[in-house]
Amino acid sequence: MVGIFTLVTGLRGSSGFGSASTAEEVTKAVDASNITAIVTGGASGIGAETVRVLALRGAHVIIATRNLKAAEEAKKMILDSNSNAHVDAMELDLSSFKSVRTFADNFIAKNLPLNLLINNAGVMFCPFRLSEDGVEMQFATNHLGHFLLTNLLLDKMKMTAKDTGIEGRIVNLSSIAHVHPYPEGIRFDGINDESRYSSRLAYGQSKLANNLHVKELSRRLKNEGANITVNSVHPGLIMTNLMRHSAFFMRIFQIFTFLFWKNVPQGAATTCYAALHPSLKGVSNKYFVDCNEMKTSAFARDQTMAEKLWDFSEDLVRSSAKSN
Numbered sequence: 030m031v032g033i034f035t036l037v038t039g040l041r042g043s044s045g046f047g048s049a050s051t052a053e054e055v056t057k058a059v060d061a062s063n064i065t066a067i068v069t070g071g072a073s074g075i076g077a078e079t080v081r082v083l084a085l086r087g088a089h090v091i092i093a094t095r096n097l098k099a100a101e102e103a104k105k106m107i108l109d110s111n112s113n114a115h116v117d118a119m120e121l122d123l124s125s126f127k128s129v130r131t132f133a134d135n136f137i138a139k140n141l142p143l144n145l146l147i148n149n150a151g152v153m154f155c156p157f158r159l160s161e162d163g164v165e166m167q168f169a170t171n172h173l174g175h176f177l178l179t180n181l182l183l184d185k186m187k188m189t190a191k192d193t194g195i196e197g198r199i200v201n202l203s204s205i206a207h208v209h210p211y212p213e214g215i216r217f218d219g220i221n222d223e224s225r226y227s228s229r230l231a232y233g234q235s236k237l238a239n240n241l242h243v244k245e246l247s248r249r250l251k252n253e254g255a256n257i258t259v260n261s262v263h264p265g266l267i268m269t270n271l272m273r274h275s276a277f278f279m280r281i282f283q284i285f286t287f288l289f290w291k292n293v294p295q296g297a298a299t300t301c302y303a304a305l306h307p308s309l310k311g312v313s314n315k316y317f318v319d320c321n322e323m324k325t326s327a328f329a330r331d332q333t334m335a336e337k338l339w340d341f342s343e344d345l346v347r348s349s350a351k352s353n
């Protein structure tokens with residue numbers, strides 16, 4: 030088990046890794062040269078380091094990004110240190126159902142396999158705003174965009190797993206913040222209710238949704254007998270662009286909590302562990318912190334809420350503009 034003690038000391042858990050482990054370290058012996066991966070938000074922060082390390086292990090990695098220029102810069106940096114890296118960039122705005130659908134169509138048209146989907150992109154603590162489809166922005170970006178993307182790519186992943194015999198893996202970047210959603214968990218009765226909006230609780234809600242998505246999707250895949258696992262991770266506390274809406278507060282907070290923070294290579298470790306580590310073969314519906322399994326909140330373990338969120342999300346992605 031992990032906790033504050035192991036976080037601060039870097040003490041390793043039963044996986045053999047801990048909070049001080051880096052993405053390179055946890056994938057050291059892994060050959061990913063037969064893997065094709067998509068990393069959303071792979072042009073910066075934890076995602077960019079994830080792309081770099083997956084490519085270092087031989088994977089063909091597609092950066093799914095709303096900022097193609099930043100992705101090209103990230104790709105150039107990776108190639109500067111690893112000329113064999115196989116990295117591409119494709120445009121994706123997760124806050125737009127149209128963009129998600131276009132991305133999926135474009136990816137499928139490439140006729141590539143897909144072994145690994147890392148749902149990494151995210152926004153945090155933004156002021157209230159509706160997406161172009163009329164859904165609160167943190168829920169739309171962090172959960173709904175990834176929900177739709179995953180569904181659109183699922184047949185491709187199933188086919189790849191069947192054809193190659195290689196287990197497909199889906200990794201959702203959740204957060205410890207999933208334990209602080211609205212009091213009712215997911216605000217089904219007012220997802221767009223600005224009068225009751227809290228940027229902090231809406232972020233927690235979206236990260237809870239990431240975990241509930243894992244729960245229901247893994248159940249469905251298991252029932253189908255699909256050779257695909259789905260897990261979620263909390264990467265740790267890492268100073269990235271994610272803090273843009275709370276930069277001043279976070280800098281002050283960091284002064285008092287500096288022992289709890291990780292650097293980016295450490296921040297990408299748990300994602301890369303869940304994505305590639307051989308010890309997780311067949312492991313699904315789990316949540317990892319510092320590369321070790323951890324229990325999620327009671328809401329995140331609620332099967333009824335997971336199913337309700339699935340239906341709610343399907344309804345939302347079906348309609349292009351809904352508000353309440």
Ligand SMILES: NC(=O)c1ccc[n+]([C@@H]2O[C@H](COP(=O)([O-])OP(=O)(O)OC[C@H]3O[C@@H](n4cnc5c(N)ncnc54)[C@H](OP(=O)(O)O)[C@@H]3O)[C@@H](O)[C@H]2O)c1
Pocket residue numbers: 069070071072073074075076093094095096099121122123124125148149150151152153170202203204205263264265266267268269270271272
């Ligand atoms: N950093 C932490 O302490 C921490 C803690 C817990 C969980 N997490 C989670 O880890 C993940 C990665 O965060 P990070 O810290 O690496 O932050 P980051 O550097 O800001 O990376 C997030 C990425 O998501 C992209 N993104 C945001 N909105 C998007 C959209 N609508 N469509 C496509 N891409 C979009 C961003 O693109 P732009 O550059 O264009 O904005 C950026 O590349 C997030 O899901 C976050 O919730 C982070």
